Amino acid sequence: MNDILTSMLISIGPFVALLLIGLTFGTLAQRRHLAQLDQREAELGDFMLTTLEHAPGRHGALVTGSTVVAFDFFRRIAILLRKIIGGRFRMHETMMMRARREAMLRMAESAKAQGAVAVHNIRLVSSNLGNSGSAMGGCEVVAYGTAVWI
């Protein structure tokens, strides 16, 4: 009886450990990242970001920002379970929004560093890198737009 228990522990132990590590570090990293995003967005101040196709300004140039993110082990398993019953994937919505804000901030920060006052006609695109559902892979988010100077 004890032997069966031990062998069961050995076989599912690493899996449970990975789940816990994923959940703990993933959640900590998320909390830290969200706080950092809030701060950086506040630092941008009145720097304007729009999706307008025609914008005032005297000079324009393309600016881009991007990031590649991956879900942690816990969230990857959670998605598999969630797929059975369907519905909203709240944890994953948060992750994608984090990636989008990060990409947009990188774009805005690079435009601001070049002395621009706004970025117009912003486009956000995302793509899968390889097989993000399985062991490897991630999701790429790109933000690009036209930086304008007055």
Place this chain on the structure above:
Amino acid sequence: MTDDILLTNMDSVPGRTIIRHIGLAQGNVVRAKHVGRDIAAGLKNIVGGELRGYTELLEEARRDAIRRMTEDARAQGANAVVNIRLSTSSVTSGASELYAYGTAVVLE
């Protein structure tokens, strides 16, 4: 992107007038991840978060794609590319294509 060719993703250039539309200018790059980065990313896949190696790789590839588009535009005699669009697609598992396209134009 310090170049004499002006790049924008709007359909006009702020403060300038387009005098001639030439046509499509495009550039693509297909890049594969390499093993070292894959291992690092594999570890990162446990805790999640940003895969910096991939971000850098794709940034580099995107710059190359934009540069090729710029060269294409220059070869056609343009001095600006407007209405630029960027797209990424995974060609096979482990390789990505970065594609930049736009309209080559001549500015006043």
